[in-house]
Amino acid sequence: MKQSLEQLREEFRYEKTNSCVQCGYCLPVCPTYITMGKETHSPRGRINLVKMVGEGKITDLSVLEEPLDLCLGCRACETACPTGVEYGSILEAARAALVRRKKFSAPVRLLRKAMFQKVFPNRKIMKFTGNAFWLYEKSGLQKAGRTSGAMKRLPNHLGDFEAIMPQAVSPAERKKTPNRVKAKGEKKYTVAFFTGCIMDAMFQRINRLSVQLLAEAGCEVIVVPKQTCCGALHSHSGEMEETKRLAKQNITAFEQAGVDFIVNNAGGCGAMLYEYGHLLEDDKEWADRAAAFSAKSRDISQVLVSCGGLSNLHTYPGELVTYQRSCHMTNVQKVTSEPLDLLNSVSGIRFIEMEQADMCCGSAGIYNIINYDASMDILDRKMKDTKATGASVIITTNPGCLLQMKLGIEREKLSESVRAMHLIEYLAEAAGIS
Amino acid sequence: MKMMTSNHIDEIKKIVKSGRVLTDESDRFSYSFDGSFGTFLPDAVIQTKSTEELAQLVKLANREQIPVYPRGQSTSLSGGPLPVKGGMVFDLSVMDDLLEIHGEDLVAVVSPGILTANIHKAAEQKGLMYPPDPSSSHVSTIGGNMAENSGGPRGLKYGVTKDYVIGLEVITPEGEIIKTGGSTVKNVTGYDLTKLIVGSEGTLGIITKAVLRLIPKPQGSETIMAVFNSLIDAGSAISKILSSGILPSKMELMDKASIAAVENYEPLGLPLNAEAIILIELDGHPLALKDEVKQAADLCDSVGAREIRIPQNAEERAEIWKARKLVSPAIARIKPTKISEDATVPRSKIPQMCMRLQEIRDKYDVHLVVFGHAGDGNLHPNIICDKSDKEEMRRVEQAVAEIFTAAIELGGTLSGEHGIGLMKAPFMEMELGAIGLDMMKRIKESWDPNNIMNPGKIFPEPGQKLELS
């Protein structure tokens, strides 16, 4: 593709790289810089590579591929950056620019298309996947798979993921999720619940508990039917057109509901919803609607705290609990204190923060499947810090983190003594809801 | 200087058994910059923890006349680690295994890739202190700090990096491993090579290990913030306090432009209509502190401070120092390019320097922000500009040159802490004189006869000028 430097600059958002003064303040927080040990995999290094494209010094764009592929997109660098470099949008633009040029091999292209355009956004297919999980688990296949080691031979280490698949909900129960739930006691807010594609397929139980806890706290909860995937995985992979299409579908679906908040329980999805405003800012027709949507988007912990928290939460005295933060919740939505407030309201709990609590666990969407080895290096570091706390419960606020922490527990052979749970599961347990 | 060939790369790979040799384009670009200006590609980047392997590489470089560039975390603001003539970059940040605190000897033994903040932490755990505190401590390596002789606010009372380095292990530019100094504070055996290496900006050898002096941690500290209606008055307050017999541990200045920038960036309740603020930290025994705080506050009052705040607890203190910490990032948001200078004058000349800076700002119509370690005369005049605006950058070049002239005319120096590197090389003769500069060059030539160790730095090339546009 022949292009003028001007066009390249625009496409790669070169002007945004100029606010990077190369101070290196982002280096100590970048998980890939720490585990891979070279500047090529640091935020400063990645930004510089994009800068070099904009200055015409790098002409072979494939030079950027590996460094950008290996970025987790955790955006810890943004939080650390003193000059406010918008790393997320530089990364997004650069990835999209590379995707546009990339000649994937035919099977990969088909697979990408199928996953991104068909599977994630389609509630029916994701439901089917969920049902397949259920059958798989109930039929004893999962047990057979686990013991025979057959799963271990799956490509890309999918076998490792098999061990951590969630307990599935039966198809009959899945259908039971109601579309409207009344507030318990005095109604404080009316909220719409964002189900999310992966949460809906794999963690239906957590979704159901979320709705129950919201009602418990005083929310009337609506589950809007035409909602779809948030588009985060598409956006991280540079599939921007598809991301925008999904965003528009969600905006349309939710704006008719007329609610106070749009509530989600997945840090990664929440961050995407929070950024719809930014995603569509150049689209005249949609900019205002997108901004209004994002302004209403909340993580469930924020809404529960706004409602005054939950009462009568108990666990056994002295239960040691730690929290693996969701990067996107911390660095994009900037939601940090609410989950801790909720945890600390459980009587009996002993909360203990791990070292480098803000560091990514390495799950990062589907990073752990695509970049398995890099992800496991990051996970192993994370598990060291987790183990040092001595906690028997690891709380997470995002499905990817939840699976990754479960994987970490398996890898460390701690499954007898340590549980990874979504915050909602833990609160529900403490409230005696099952 | 020779070009590197694929045979060289093969030989390098044979030597580096325990580490990595990076030659991909993405890697070379990633080691082509620092915190200042310019892009210079190395031919290869070496990462190894082995001093032996590094020494062998230097021997190879010396034999084949290949440039070698030591590098820490590349936060240098003067172009120090830039591989301006290609060759090999040694990424010494990977040498980060050794950090021992010997409480009884009051020393720390460290490898060069340790981040300075980790030395602060380790010393503190034993009730000790490593005083040098460049504001980049959490991201810069002790190796880089030693090579640049870095300093920070505490320089006023405690001195800078060179005052705490007492022993070194160094690879000479001819590939030999030598030890200088030792573990004792007193040591007069021969020339003080330790002090020569510290501040040599990586041009005389590679530091592979160091012994640092530690001191007991002060028992308490207090902070004062004084607000002024004139920058010159603030300058007088600084001189007054320094001649009163009190020695604060820090004394920092923020001018109107930096106050505004910080408030814009994060509202902290700073007085926006003030011309200057000074922040003072005193440390020592709690009883003595009480007295000194009162005395210092009275002195500020006597030269016309319009307001004096004394924070009552650790949180309030932290809030005040946060304002100072935020200056540097906050001003970088005004315009994309930040030229950060560190010209330094004798303490008594601070008011005059402030005046000269205001004149320069008006004369060249540049966005000049002044803040810094006023207590030791180390001001940070920063020019905020846009490097894509060629006409503006030419005015900036002239303003920078005039800032240097002003500092030297007032009996000061080009650089208090950031080093000469690339950018300030053209001004060396102005400060040192032809013979002074020549004596330095002779030292360089006898240590590094083939000029392979960080070539292109400190000493100006014939006809070299400051170029920002």
Ligand SMILES: Cc1cc2nc3c(=O)[nH]c(=O)nc-3n(C[C@H](O)[C@H](O)[C@H](O)COP(=O)(O)OP(=O)(O)OC[C@H]3O[C@@H](n4cnc5c(N)ncnc54)[C@H](O)[C@@H]3O)c2cc1C
């Ligand atoms: C935001 C910001 C704030 C800063 N604040 C301060 C401050 O308050 N005070 C201050 O003094 N400086 C400051 N600096 C400048 C910079 O951080 C220091 O110069 C620091 O010491 C550089 O350390 P580094 O590890 O990044 O080294 P580099 O930048 O990688 O290298 C610096 C020099 O040291 C040489 N070098 C590195 N390691 C070795 C070694 N092991 N042996 C021999 N030579 C070596 C290099 O060749 C180069 O010449 C600041 C920089 C930034 C970006």
Ligand code: SF4
């Ligand atoms: S912290 Fe920000 S300005 Fe500094 S190097 Fe990283 S991205 Fe650039």
Ligand code: SF4
């Ligand atoms: S997003 Fe995360 S992995 Fe990527 S550069 Fe920033 S800190 Fe590193």
